[in-house]
Structure formats: C-alpha cells, structure tokens
Amino acid sequence: MDQSSPSHGSPVVSLRGVSKSYATGVQALVDFDLVVRAGEFVSFLGPSGCGKSTALRIVAGLSAATAGRVEWPNGEAPIGFVFQDPTLMPWATVEKNVALPLTLSGRDDSTAVADVLQHVGLHDFASSYPRELSGGMKMRASIARALVTGPDLLLMDEPFAALDEITRFKLNNELLGLWHESKRTVVFVTHSVFESVFLSQRIVVMTPRPGRVFTEIAIPAAYPRDENFRTSVEYADFCSQVGKALRAAIGEAG
Amino acid sequence: MSERIMRMALPLIVFACVLAVWEAVVQIGEIPAYLLPGPVLIARTLVADGPLLLASLWVTLFTAFQGFLLAAAWGTLLAILFNQSRLIEYSFYPYAVILQVTPIVAIAPLLLIYLPQHLAVLTCAWIVAFFPVLANTTLGLNSVDHNLLALFQLYKANRWQVLWQLKLPSALPQMLAGLRIAGGLSLIGAVVAEIAAGSAGAGSGLAYRIAESGYRLNIPRMFAALLLLSVAGVAIFFVLTALSHLALRRWHESAIAREI
Numbered sequence: 001m002d003q004s005s006p007s008h009g010s011p012v013v014s015l016r017g018v019s020k021s022y023a024t025g026v027q028a029l030v031d032f033d034l035v036v037r038a039g040e041f042v043s044f045l046g047p048s049g050c051g052k053s054t055a056l057r058i059v060a061g062l063s064a065a066t067a068g069r070v071e072w073p074n075g076e077a078p079i080g081f082v083f084q085d086p087t088l089m090p091w092a093t094v095e096k097n098v099a100l101p102l103t104l105s106g107r108d109d110s111t112a113v114a115d116v117l118q119h120v121g122l123h124d125f126a127s128s129y130p131r132e133l134s135g136g137m138k139m140r141a142s143i144a145r146a147l148v149t150g151p152d153l154l155l156m157d158e159p160f161a162a163l164d165e166i167t168r169f170k171l172n173n174e175l176l177g178l179w180h181e182s183k184r185t186v187v188f189v190t191h192s193v194f195e196s197v198f199l200s201q202r203i204v205v206m207t208p209r210p211g212r213v214f215t216e217i218a219i220p221a222a223y224p225r226d227e228n229f230r231t232s233v234e235y236a237d238f239c240s241q242v243g244k245a246l247r248a249a250i251g252e253a254g
Numbered sequence: 255m256s257e258r259i260m261r262m263a264l265p266l267i268v269f270a271c272v273l274a275v276w277e278a279v280v281q282i283g284e285i286p287a288y289l290l291p292g293p294v295l296i297a298r299t300l301v302a303d304g305p306l307l308l309a310s311l312w313v314t315l316f317t318a319f320q321g322f323l324l325a326a327a328w329g330t331l332l333a334i335l336f337n338q339s340r341l342i343e344y345s346f347y348p349y350a351v352i353l354q355v356t357p358i359v360a361i362a363p364l365l366l367i368y369l370p371q372h373l374a375v376l377t378c379a380w381i382v383a384f385f386p387v388l389a390n391t392t393l394g395l396n397s398v399d400h401n402l403l404a405l406f407q408l409y410k411a412n413r414w415q416v417l418w419q420l421k422l423p424s425a426l427p428q429m430l431a432g433l434r435i436a437g438g439l440s441l442i443g444a445v446v447a448e449i450a451a452g453s454a455g456a457g458s459g460l461a462y463r464i465a466e467s468g469y470r471l472n473i474p475r476m477f478a479a480l481l482l483l484s485v486a487g488v489a490i491f492f493v494l495t496a497l498s499h500l501a502l503r504r505w506h507e508s509a510i511a512r513e514i
Contacts (some may be wrong), residue, residue: 062404081408087401090505091423103419104409129505 009037011073012153012185013059018068019210020054027210028054032068034204034213036153036187041179043188043196043203045242047250051211052189053084053157059187060155077185080146082156086138088130088145095126098145105149112148119178120144136167140174147178154179154186160195172198173226180223193246197238198225205242207249214249217242291474299474300481307463307475311482314444314459317372318490321379322440326433328380329387336388337395337421338413354385358443362450375447375459382443383436390432394425427506430498437490445483 013036020029029051036042036059044052057063058070060081088097096103099113117123120140130138139159146154160168176199179186190196196203197219205214219238221229229235273293279285280292287295300307332350336343358378365374398421406416448461460479467475502509 057404060408062408079408081405083401083405085401087399087405089402089420089423091426100405100419101409104406104411104415131505131507131510 009039009185011035012038012077014071014073015055015059016069016071018055018058018065018070020051020058020063021066029058029065030210030212032211032213036185038152038185039183041176041186041188041199041201043190043200044206045190045193045196045203045246046206046211047208047246048191050206050208052206055211056155056157056187056189059153077152078149080149080151080154082139082142082146082154082159084158084161086130086135086142088138088141090130093127093129094122094133094141097130097141098148100145101149112150116144116148119147120174134167135163136171139163139171143175143178152184154184156186156188158189158191161191168195169227169230175199176223176225193239193243197235197242198230203242205245205249215245217245288471288473291477295474296477296481300478303475303478307460307479307482310458310460310463310479311486314441314448314461314483315486317375317459318379318441318444321376321443322383322437324376324380325383325387325436325440329384329432329436330391330429333388333391333395334417334422336392338417350385350388353381358382358446359450362447365447366451371451375444375451378447379440379443382446383440386435386439387429387432390428390435391425394428395421397428398424427502427508430494430501434491434494434498437494438487441483441487441490 015032015034018029018032019027021027032051032055034055044055046052054063058065060079062081088094089100092100095113095117098117099108099110102109102112114123114126117126120143122137122140122144125133125137125141130141133141143159146156160171163171172195175186188196188199200219203217203219205217206212207214219242221234221238277292277294280290291299332346336347358381361381362374362378365377368374369377402420402424403416406420411419444459445461448459449465452462452465460483464476464479464483467473467479499509
C-alpha cells in the first residue's frame with residue numbers, strides 16, 4: 001500500500017454523528033463524523049477540552065456516545081490504547097506491566113513480551129520497576145504494553161505531551177518506525193501542530209467545546225520522515241497551513 | 255557526629271538523665287516506694303517478679319494478637335465486600351462507624367456480662383482494631399488509578415481480576431497503614447478489657463496485674479508492668495512497620511529513601 005495516500009485503505013471504524021454530553025451539561029462532542037481507514041496514521045488536533053480524547057475513548061469503548069453510532073465494518077478490531085500518563089502498575093515490573101493484556105486474557109506468551117520489549121528498547125529493563133525508569137522509558141513501556149497483543153488499531157491519547165522536547169522527538173521517530181514496519185492503523189490525539197504534521201497522513205482539526213470536525217488536512221509528504229523532514233521547507237509550509245486552520249477553528253467557536 | 259547516630263543517642267541521653275534525676279529525687283527526698291518508687295527499685299521488681307509478669311504479658315499479647323488477626327481479616331474482607339457492592343456498603347457502614355465511635359471502656363463491662371472473660375477481652379481488642387483496617391482498606395480500594403481501571407476494562411478483565419490484580423495491590427500501602435494502627439489499638443483494646451474484667455474479679459493478663467498491684471499499693475510492680483506494656487506496644491509497632499517496609503520497598507514512595 002502507498003502510505004502517502006490514505007484514502008485507499010478499507011474503513012476500520014466509522015463514527016457517525018457521534019455526540020457526547022455529560023451529566024453536568026457539558027457538551028464534549030457534537031455531531032462528530034469520521035472514517036478511519038486501514039493502515040493510515042490520523043491525528044485529532046485541537047485545543048485542550050475540545051473533546052478529542054472523548055472521541056478516542058468512544059472508539060475504544062471506554063466511554064459511551066449519547067447520540068450517533070460507532071461502526072466497525074469488518075467487526076471490532078483488536079485495540080491498543082496509550083494514555084497521556086504511562087499508567088503503569090507501580091507494584092509490577094516492566095515485564096509484568098507489558099504482559100498485562102496477555103495475562104488478563106489467560107495467555108502466557110513470554111516471547112511476545114520479550115519481542116515487544118526489544119522493539120521499544122527496554123529489553124534490559126524487563127525486571128525494573130516503573131519508578132526506576134525515566135519519563136520517556138515509562139512511555140515506551142506503556143507503548144510496548146499496547147503493542148503486545150498485536151492490535152490492528154492503536155489509539156494514542158496525547159502520549160508524549162508530558163515529555164521534554166528531545167525525548168518527544170525521539171519517540172515520534174520511533175513511533176513512525178513502528179507504524180511503518182507493522183502497517184497498523186494509528187489514531188493519535190495531540191494539541192501540537194508540529195507533532196501532528198510530523199506524524200500524520202491526515203489531520204482532523206477540531207473546534208473547541210463542543211468538539212466538531214472543523215476540517216481535515218492531508219499531509220502528503222513521503223515516509224520515512226526523519227530529522228531532515230523536521231527542518232524542511234515542506235514541513236514548515238504544512239505547519240503553517242495546519243496552524244492557520246487551527247486558529248480558524250478556535251476563532252469560529254468564539 | 256552523623257545525624258543518624260545523633261537521632262539514636264539523643265533520646266537515650268535524655269532518658270538516662272531523667273532516670274538519674276528521678277532516682278536522686280527519690281533518694282534525697284526519701285519518698286516512700288508506695289508513693290513513687292525509684293528506677294532502681296522498679297528494675298529490681300522487674301527482675302524479681304519477672305516470671306509472673308512475663309506470663310501475664312504473654313496472656314495479654316496473645317489476646318491482642320488474636321484480636322489483631324481477627325480485625326485484619328474482617329476489616330479487609332468487609333472492605334472488599336463494601337467495594338464490590340454499594341448495597342452492602344450503605345447497609346453496614348454506619349454500624350461500623352457506631353462501633354468505632356462508642357468508647358471501648360464503655361462497651362467492655364457490657365461484653366463481660368454476656369461473654370466468658372477471655373472472649374470478652376478478645377472482642378474488645380477486635381472492635382478497637384477493626385475500624386482502621388476497614389477504613390484504610392476501603393479508601394485504598396476506592397483510590398485506584400482511573401486510567402488503569404479503564405485499561406483493565408479495555409482488555410475485558412473480569413471482576414475477580416480487577417480485584418486481585420489491580421485493586422488489592424494498589425490498596426496495599428493504605429491497608430498496611432491501617433494494620434499498623436490496628437496493631438497498637440489491639441493491645442489497647444485488650445488492656446482496657448482486662449482492666450474492666452479485673453475490677454469484676456478474675457484475670458491473669460498484664461493489665462490485670464496493674465490493677466491488682468494498684469489495690470495492694472504495690473506501686474513498683476505497677477511501674478514494672480507498665481514498662482513491659484510500653485515495650486510490647488513499641489515492639490508491635492516496629493514489627494508492623496518492618497513488615498510494611500518489606501512489602502513496599504521496591505515500589506512505593508513511602509518505603510524509598512528520598513535522594514537529594
């Protein structure tokens with residue numbers, strides 16, 4: 001599949017007119033429409049509180065839509081979810097944390113765990129406890145846990161927001177590497193224009209509360225994208241285009 | 255001198271000074287032993303009455319220990335039940351609170367009417383020690399990281415897995431804090447009940463020895479018994495603190511020395 005043209009993949013999951021309002025009366029999401037296609041890297045971009053995390057949780061089944069439907073044309077795909085915090089169990093070693101999705105389904109696959117740890121560069125830290133790791137390493141463990149079941153769909157909720165820029169760039173590169181070789185579908189939530197442009201094939205720009213799709217922007221730059229891409233004129237142009245769209249989205253909502 | 259040594263040495267020096275002054279006041283003022291015995295006399299009494307007092311200490315400690323175990327088991331079990339079912343929590347929590355706020359000194363004489371003495375003392379130790387276990391464990395079980403809970407939900411964990419693999423380990427620090435409080439309280443509960451029982455007539459625990467010595471104006475023995483009780487309380491605290499440290503040392507902030 002040509003990764004720079006996302007429209008070719010078959011739909012994995014579709015959100016049709018999805019709305020979410022909370023008991024407090026807050027409207028998080030209104031009439032949200034989106035089709036995620038197999039193998040694509042799509043980002044939700046918007047300011048804090050625009051309902052982008054809510055949309056992701058609804059896809060994951062962690063939150064229920066108050067209106068609209070979530071459709072899985074080919075049946076519900078196995079999901080990996082990465083939270084904004086590493087969300088590791090502090091009482092368990094890295095290895096046990098990463099193995100959790102397998103343990104919970106009664107499987108015991110130590111090769112899968114070792115493989116995925118090798119992949120994210122944590123093989124030497126299998127028996128460390130989360131508190132002994134740096135922020136970036138904790139996030140790697142969290143990503144390893146999401147990948148250990150080999151999910152078709154990886155949902156990531158601002159996973160790198162709390163990390164320093166150097167670590168974030170590094171993990172961005174690694175994430176693209178993982179995506180490129182596995183061809184799995186990634187839905188990535190972020191409030192960073194630069195991060196979304198660097199990673200995505202398609203950016204869904206959202207309006208602030210209540211969250212709607214303001215516009216969709218394709219980033220047809222070729223992969224693999226590396227540090228050279230980050231400093232290219234092409235990258236800067238995309239950033240400025242997306243930045244303008246984001247400002248317009250915020251402006252429209254007042 | 256390093257701070258560590260100072261922290262050990264200073265309380266000991268203060269203790270030695272207090273003992274010296276105390277002994278001097280008793281000697282110089284020629285205070286009779288039935289008013290205030292000196293530390294030397296108390297130490298001598300401790301040695302002379304040692305077998306009797308130690309046997310009594312054993313009775314009291316054993317009761318406190320049984321009460322502690324019952325409190326730990328029931329407190330944890332009830333906290334789990336409360337956590338699993340709102341209905342059970344709403345039905346029974348108020349009674350647990352009532353049991354806690356009613357002074358044990360007031361309950362003890364009543365229990366002594368309805369229960370054989372040993373059982374009444376044990377029940378007192380249990381009642382006092384039970385609530386901190388229940389309250390702390392409940393708090394711990396309810397303070398689970400919401401995202402971790404969401405993660406377990408995502409991987410379709412059943413109730414049992416959520417309890418064993420998430421809620422109980424995550425509640426462990428609070429549970430252990432509750433147990434530490436319960437250890438000291440179970441001793442207090444046993445002592446209170448023994449004193450109440452002592453005034454009713456029979457008994458052989460250490461608290462009973464204190465009450466009995468009081469009636470006989472054997473003040474040195476009162477002090478010696480009191481000293482043993484304190485030491486026992488401190489020992490219980492240290493044992494439980496050490497256990498808690500062992501259980502948490504790899505992962506919980508409370509058990510890890512801060513690096514500056």
